[in-house]
Amino acid sequence: MTSTRKISSGLDRSEVIPKLFGDPSDFLIIAGLAGAAKDIGALAREAPNTFLFGGAMGGATMTGLGLALAQPDRRVVVVTGDGDLLMSIGSLATIGIMKPKNLAVVCVDNELYGETGSQATHTGQGVDLRVVASGCGIPVTHEVTNEADIAQAARLLRQSNSPVFILLKVNGNPPPPYRRNWHAHESKSAFRHALLGKR
Amino acid sequence: MEQQGSAESRWQDDLYDLLREGGVTLFSYVPDAGHKVAIERALADPGAIAVPLTTEQEGVALAAGAHLGGARSVLLMQSSGTGNCTNMLSLIANGLFPFLAVITMRGDFGEANPWQYAMGQAVQPTLEAMGVICLRAETPADVAPATTAALSMAFTAERPVAILLSQRLIGAKAF
Numbered sequence: 001m002t003s004t005r006k007i008s009s010g011l012d013r014s015e016v017i018p019k020l021f022g023d024p025s026d027f028l029i030i031a032g033l034a035g036a037a038k039d040i041g042a043l044a045r046e047a048p049n050t051f052l053f054g055g056a057m058g059g060a061t062m063t064g065l066g067l068a069l070a071q072p073d074r075r076v077v078v079v080t081g082d083g084d085l086l087m088s089i090g091s092l093a094t095i096g097i098m099k100p101k102n103l104a105v106v107c108v109d110n111e112l113y114g115e116t117g118s119q120a121t122h123t124g125q126g127v128d129l130r131v132v133a134s135g136c137g138i139p140v141t142h143e144v145t146n147e148a149d150i151a152q153a154a155r156l157l158r159q160s161n162s163p164v165f166i167l168l169k170v171n172g173n174p175p176p177p178y179r180r181n182w183h184a185h186e187s188k189s190a191f192r193h194a195l196l197g198k199r
Numbered sequence: 200m201e202q203q204g205s206a207e208s209r210w211q212d213d214l215y216d217l218l219r220e221g222g223v224t225l226f227s228y229v230p231d232a233g234h235k236v237a238i239e240r241a242l243a244d245p246g247a248i249a250v251p252l253t254t255e256q257e258g259v260a261l262a263a264g265a266h267l268g269g270a271r272s273v274l275l276m277q278s279s280g281t282g283n284c285t286n287m288l289s290l291i292a293n294g295l296f297p298f299l300a301v302i303t304m305r306g307d308f309g310e311a312n313p314w315q316y317a318m319g320q321a322v323q324p325t326l327e328a329m330g331v332i333c334l335r336a337e338t339p340a341d342v343a344p345a346t347t348a349a350l351s352m353a354f355t356a357e358r359p360v361a362i363l364l365s366q367r368l369i370g371a372k373a374f
Binding site (some may be wrong): 028030041051052054056057058059060062063066067068069070071088089090093097098149156183184185192195196197 | 295
């Protein structure tokens with residue numbers, strides 16, 4: 001059944017994500033493991049307003065919530081893959097009840113576990129994460145399936161009075177290649193130094 | 200509030216007061232009877248944020264995000280949630296993030312429910328295998344010193360620490 005499945009979007013993540021973010025230095029960005037970390041690594045070159053996961057699957061979304069609650073005056077964006085988000089789907093419920101005004105979750109949904117041999121995730125088989133996010137009480141949700149949808153998504157990242165969930169449906173092309181720092185304690189220290197002036 | 204003024208609520212109030220004095224502003228939790236006072240006080244405290252979780256691993260990742268943003272958090276949970284946290288603790292380990300959990304024990308002193316023993320008895324070995332230092336409180340008199348020590352270890356030395364509140368302290372549930 002999965003062998004005949006067709007990915008439902010023609011958008012290429014390498015092209016869409018730079019258009020969505022514009023200047024990434026306007027945000028504090030948490031990127032989930034695998035493809036999302038490469039997307040944001042290639043976009044922002046590990047600038048100290050970004051923190052990239054390399055493991056701890058499922059953790060990016062709640063790390064973004066913790067950051068958003070600690071820094072209510074900054075715009076925080078979580079970029080996560082569909083596999084990463086499915087592993088911690090309850091995080092959407094927690095965001096839905098906390099309703100931080102400064103948090104956006106961008107799910108880069110290629111319907112694949114891209115790091116492990118492109119096995120199908122649930123999202124190509126009827127699981128709609130936008131509907132899940134909406135059902136979890138996230139008031140603003142938006143789906144990007146073609147070029148025309150990107151401008152509204154980019155606006156929502158920058159201005160919203162409630163948490164935002166953006167489902168970015170992309171094709172199965174790989175994320176941009178990026179060689180990244182795997183030592184999270186170094187990224188953490190750089191992030192805190194830039195944001196808080198502390199080591 | 201029927202417990203007002205009892206020894207039980209006094210240690211629970213002292214625990215909350217010490218966490219707040221230690222700069223903790225973010226209280227994430229999966230409920231347990233032993234955390235009733237702390238949860239209610241965090242929900243009512245205008246200087247704190249209470250975050251109900253769907254699973255304990257969310258609180259581990261939340262702690263990392265809070266630290267990135269300059270805030271101190273604590274995860275309030277029952278021992279049965281320890282296994283839910285295990286892989287997420289690799290974020291704490293590789294990032295050298297401070298981490299503080301207060302864990303009410305089941306499957307421990309006087310437990311009558313056999314379902315609780317497997318995880319309860321595995322709590323300390325599991326946490327220690329992931330690099331979390333465990334401090335045990337067995338009596339009401341242990342709670343304040345353990346909390347003061349844990350705050351210093353977690354937020355000054357930036358180590359991962361769990362305070363294990365024994366069933367001898369919180370009382371075994373009757374079945």
